[in-house]
Amino acid sequence: MNYAVKVSYIGKNYSGWQVQPDALSVQEVIEEVLAKIEGSQVRITGAGRTDKGVNSWGQVASFRLSKNIIPEKLRLAMNFYLPDDIRIMSTAAVPDDFSARYSALSREYRYFIYHDWVCPPMLNNFVWWRKGQDWDMNTAREACKMIQGRHNFRAFCRAGECPDDPFRTIDSLKIRTRGRLSVISVKAQSFLTNMVRIIVGNIDSVSLGKKSLSWLEGLLSGDERSESAMTVPACGLWFWRVNYSSNLKVFDKPS
Secondary structure, three states, X not given: OEEEEEEEEOHHHOOEXXXXXXXXXXXXXXXXXXXXXXXXXXXXXXOOOOEOOOEEEEEEEEEEOOOOOOHHHHHHHHHHHOOOOEEEEEEEEOOOOOOOOOOOOEEEEEXXXXXXXXXXXXXXXXXXXXXXXXXXXXXXXXXXXXXXXXXXXXXXXXXXXXXXXXXXXXXXXXXXXXXXXXXXXEEEOOOOOOHHHHXXXXXXXXXXXXXXXXXXXXXXXXXXXXXXXXXXXXXXXXXXXXXXXXXXXXXXXXX
16 A cells, blocks of 8 residues: 655754664654554655755655555554654555655745744744844845746755756745744745755845845856855755645645
């Protein structure tokens, strides 16, 4: 039986989603739990990778079990064994050819920024506390419009890890505000390494007046990473949602 699960987790204590040597990952923890349920090793496929410290609201993973388990019972069993900072929010039986990664049409990330001299302690590890730094929101929105579409994102990729083809298409990039909180939502089929965090870093630079919109436009022409702004902290980034075909109802309730 082929299953899909929606996974929420706090990334603080993990090296990221992907299994890595000599470091604890979210994928490894979930696979160990599934091995207890299955009685043998189980490999899972995630819809996307997240780096160390990045959180998830709606990561999706798929895997096969030899046992036919009612999805709700599988969710309860997995959460019984999982630590409190990893939760299976939904489970579903899916078609045999479904892959959390390859069946995905797009992925959405959200980045949370708190602008104030004081940050509520309950937001620690979940937002980027931008101490006393207020953005010009009109400039931030102009930057978002500029970054949307297909561009050469070489300057938006971790140095040394840029692929031969650095072109990507941003389907949607929006910013919303709620009091002192700003939320940047970005949706695309695929991303480069650290791409979302570097996008936010560049928006931060122009929104504070440190750089101009014309500078940002130049970055989108294929400048090197060294010409770009900082990579913002991982704690503010959330893997928010994975979108699949409307004909494929992986979960009844959207993220």
